[in-house]
Amino acid sequence: MATRARSLFEQELRALQENVLRLGGVVADAIAEAVEALKERDVARAERVIAGDEAVNRLRFDIEEQCLRLIATQQPTAGDLRAIIAAIHIAIELERMGDHAAGIAVLTTRLADKPHIKPLIDVPRMARIDQEMIRESLRAYVEEDPELATRVAERDDEIDHLYDQIYRELLVFMVENPRIITRATWLLWVGHNLERIADRVTNICERVIFMVTGELQEFQA
């Protein structure tokens, strides 16, 4: 029935999607690097993550610019329009995740001068789940798969659970030894950044579902 028209427009939509994926890859790497730098107490590595946030911001603005141009010149409607709006939202969420990674790196530069107050186990675990969630949410975006998006969003519970665990553990440390309160608090902030990243992934999942189905639904953060 339908002869394929608008092939140029479709190419541009694909290019937009590729840029969103690229941004997702950069951000997921930044999170991994930030947590590795923390584990290794490697200030130079943390500073590279902080500097790298600039590139993340630029990519996000490129995506927004690309979306504006497509809206202004192509008069997108229906599914095309929803895909473009989704790209804008996803880019914003990814950029903020980049800020969280940079935030972890800043805390690393403060924490690196002394040995860790406890072995880092749950923090790298949270970071790993965050990265998986980012990759899978973007797979749901590309494959237009609302069921996958729902499953990814549900993993936010795992993250919340781990964060809660870190919080309790650090509380016990602080009660036992008030001299480490400052460093324990910084570590708690690391956990908070990782927890927020998962919340932002669920926002991406909501956008994917809206893009595919046209229905707005909110997951419990």
Place this chain on the structure above:
Amino acid sequence: MVKIEADHLNVFYGGLQALRDVTIRIQERHITALIGPSGCGKSTFLRCLNRMNDTIPGVRIEGRVLLDGEDIYAPQTDVVDLRRRVGLVFQRPNPFPQSIYDNVAFGPRVLGLAQGRALDGVVERSLRGAALWDEVKEDLRRPALDLSAGQQQRLCIARVLAVEPEVILMDEPCSALDPLATLRIEDLMRELRGTYTIVIVTHNMQQAARVSDYTGFFWLGELVEYDETARVFTRPAQRLTEDYVTGRFG
């Protein structure tokens, strides 16, 4: 409020079926846009609403079209009065080769609605209603054909308004106009909405999206989807509609 209702409407041109079982309720004092590729039946449907199809030899119509609940295809219908109540604006501006005044006065004179000073009033009101008055008031005796294409189309709308219609049908009213003249007609449509029920056939999907409250998508003689315009252009229910409004075929 429903102004016009088509109920299982089928239209045949000889052996060719142009409309298939179209059922639709058109809301009073709103703008309804009909979109779809060439030959989909949208103009045929529009012309059913004031029985303009009657003039085509070999046409056969089944089903009902109700205006304010009355079947316009019933034998007792006064077709002249129907066409006064349901005016039509054509694709190309088609003023009579007469003065601006005589063009607008034509309907009221033929129908005996007004004369003398009253007729002057009708002409002025109609030209104001069509957003043309300020541009032509200095000399209403000018030949209508001296006006620009956009002005001529607004004159044709004034001519329709002069007989105090309830419904205005527009068959691609802007396709012969430049973009600025097009936007003026669209503004005018938004002004007329609220007083009149407007049904517009357009090939310009952005126009349908800009001006209308409801959109009907026709394909191969069928009404595939009919919903609020915002919905049709953001999340249509039918795959066919999606493919059409996103420009994937047509």
